[in-house]
Amino acid sequence: MAEKFDAIVVGAGPAGNAAAYTMAKAGLSVLQLERGETPGTKNVQGAILYADALERIIPDFRDDAPLERHVIEQRMWVLDEKSFIGTNYRSDAFNSDQPNRYTILRAPFDKWFSGKVKAAGGLVICETTVTDLIQEGKKVIGVRTDREGGDIYADVVILADGVNSLLAKKAGFHGELEAKNVALAVKEIHFLPEEVVQSRFNIKGNEGVVIEIAGAVTHGMVGTAFLYTNKESITLGIGCLLSDFKKAGIAPYTLLEELKAHPAIAPLIEGGEMKEYAAHLIPEGGYKAVPTLYGEGWMIAGDSAGLVNAVHREGSNLAMTSGRLAAETVIALKEMKLPCTAPHLARYKAALDDSFVMKDLRKYKELPDILHGNPHFFSVYPQLLNRAAHTMLMVDGQDKHSKEKTIRGSFVEQRSLWGLVGDAYRMWRATR
């Protein structure tokens, strides 16, 4: 006798866990299926946890979630080959009782989140791959797994199986991902003693620092790098558009090696032991690449729905929020004794549109195209900025006015004045 549930959630990442937890807590019968050996084994993220999205799901998460450091300082660095220019923002205000951003390590965090799903009454089954959706006409009525006797039925199926959702593609819910809409990111975790991390970044206790990095390290490809401080480790990563990697013929690992060797970065990770290397695809197509989000008996959430804000490097919070909203949609329909048909599940899309998820994606909807059409953002500007700073800071007998003139000259020389103005306008339009 095949099993039947109120809802099946495919995937145990942030979106899947948020959805499964929210529904299980509301008393629905929930089955969560994960292909990895344990929840989280297939998940890769930097990772920054945005408190707000999780707080709306588990208000007291700070009591027992495995958090590394809360972020009190954000640095933005633009690198050229030898130097960097950048800004720092650090505030003691981030040392509140309820900090808003944390660095996390995904393996322990996902284990914790999955534990919450189980404690709420959700049934979690790992090492099981969903190979197909079972459909009755257009309506999704269950899933087929790779195991003997593997058909399982449900009133609704929430797809949260990550970027490049094979299921969604197979069911025809969305097409192939385009290489220009996907970033490939690689990262490493370098272990260092806690005191070393603290002294190198001038932090105490559980304070943390985040560095966002752009510039020459991407070889002019559209992409950025990052460095996060964890309790006893440093996460370092870099990502660029898949299409650019293909065009440039550079391996992601090469970029990461160069980043590690950069004079601005090398001293920060010196003496660390590389423990974990991971590569991951990130859907960065933005608003225009978001597929249909629901249909007869199904919804799609998180990375599998392309819900990533590449500009602010946010993904997991969009994933958790979309998972929660999908779950709340199911809960509301159950309460009203309404079936999970497409017209009813439209509430999910409405809720997403009304949330920061779609509002932010809409705000930056032109950005992917602009960045893609303007590679100089990632090649010419970093060099110019660093040269400008170098010129200004060099005490060599030249007056400041002449220096400014040199700087202005070099900007215009590399990129016409109209080009500069146009860039500024486009950026302003895209990020306004």
Place this chain on the structure above:
Amino acid sequence: MHIVVCIKQVPDSAQIRVHPVTNTIMRQGVPAIINPFDVFAIEEALRLKDRFGGRVTVLTMGPPQAEDALRKAIAYGADDVILLTDRAFAGADTLATSFALAQTIRKIGEEHPVDLVFTGKQTIDGDTAQVGPGIAKRLGLQLLTYVSAIDALDLQGRTITVQRRSEGGVQVIQTRLPALITMLEGSNQIRFASMDDMFRSARLTVPQWNKDRAGIEDVSKIGLKGSPTVVSKIFTPKPRAVKAQMIGADLDASGTANAILDILGSRHPRLAQELGLIAP
């Protein structure tokens, strides 16, 4: 027929790395798995059950987290599991461990008499291969170590015939039940669990037995007290000084092959002579 399989949850030693500079081991994030040798014991027990009927009980002694290993055993198709867990067992060596497990199996047998006990050949963390023989001696079971195949089982006649690995060959041995078998690796391949068993595993509440439930009264025989051996020192091995000299980074396969043979000839002439690469 009732089979008890003893398993152990161990850190996956394949994922432990030594810090090249400090020469300390990095345990962080090393996942816990069922001792790989025990997986062959589970599968062999399940195969006997498939052929002859009966039940398979999987037993482990360990901390509460070891229930993950038992959950997995249920997914493979075990009928029952028992987690033997008690602070009083802490610090047990192989003798004390085999005492606790033997007592528990005796207790299990009061309800369902045990015909066969299976264990893996050894664990990958302790590598002692002593607990199996220890349990057999304490329970008076016939001991069959390094078994590669079970040729015959006669439940009426109470006999079993197995092939067991010895140094120079294979012994075909016949003995009586009840017996304890330690299973040789590579002798079978663990099954892919059915969806039903996955559900059973996910819904299972793992039964925990403490020493009282296992009928262990004499605490002088368990844990640190019951262990004749004590660890007096733990240290890291001396590191090997140099890293490998890399060969052929800019050569094709054939260039690399010849480069390595050239090096053997020039730097290791005696070895090269023995290989016949260069004339003596």
Place this chain on the structure above:
Amino acid sequence: MSENTAAPAKPKGKKRLELDPRLAAYKGIWVFVEMERGEVHQVSWELLGEGRKLADILNVELGAVILGAGSDELGAAARNAFAYGTDVAYVVADPILADYRNEPYTKAMTDLVNRYQPEILLLGATTLGRDLAGSVATTLLTGLTADCTELAIDPDNRGLLATRPTFGGSLLCTIQTLNYRPQMATIRPRVMAMPEATPERRGRIVSENLQMQEDDIIAKVLEFIPDDAQEQAQLAYADIIVAGGRGMGKAENFRLIWDLAAVLGAEVGGSRPVTHAGWLPADRQVGQSGKTVRPKLYIAAGISGAIQHRVGMEASDVIIAINNDPNAPIFDFATYGIVGDAVQILPVLTDALRSRLAVSRRAG
């Protein structure tokens, strides 16, 4: 609760302890001389060499336990044991002991121990030695330390300090058996050096009878299928080993390993995943949970070099590692490293070697 491996025991403070007078009567070092089908396993001579050193430190006799059926074989074994340093050979000859069986061997050994009371008992960590050691220790209710890599005597209390790898080989720990006797340990083949023989050396023979009838023994050996000489893995004593790991991709690719081994006249070994997957027989596993080897040349193809493999082979004179992951740990301790796909490189290496051998043989 994990076989002395999970956590170090709290330091015992003062190690000097007064042995129970009953236990203080235990004197002497014993080595079990392992015979299978009339042949003594070389590990027994290695252990006698080590036992001799310990006996000299403690100023006691070195005993050799020789169990078997044919008195000719046993006599020859005793003479060899004397040559390798034995003072007293304890011999039990009985047809029942022709084939190794756990019950009669355990009975013979425990009876001897109870009667003559040695303080230390060493056995080879072979399949036979491990089977016997575990049973004897449990029957005698004493401590047993497996797979020791170093033996020493604690000057404070004459106790045995047995050092062994633990935690998959990533740590070493020293284990003592305090208030129990005898102190038992197993040691793998090739871990201790082969001693020099002194053929004219003589010793005493003590003969005992087996207190058992065939009818008392339940287990019957129906058949013994000796390994085909060619199939039989002699890894521990091989001079050249070609070993493959998971990086070989699939079972069929091991043909490339066998091909290279054939040209080199080498033995074939493998890592744990490979024997577990059934690509190679279990007795070809090299590593902490397999065999310890120390060949002159070890070629590791598609082996990542996890610690548990490393401890079994790092004593090799020259290690050539082929792996497609430049960060594989094997490159941390190999002599020479090649980054590449072993499946592609092996056949090329085999061909290059074959043509060179042809040339040098013609020349020679």
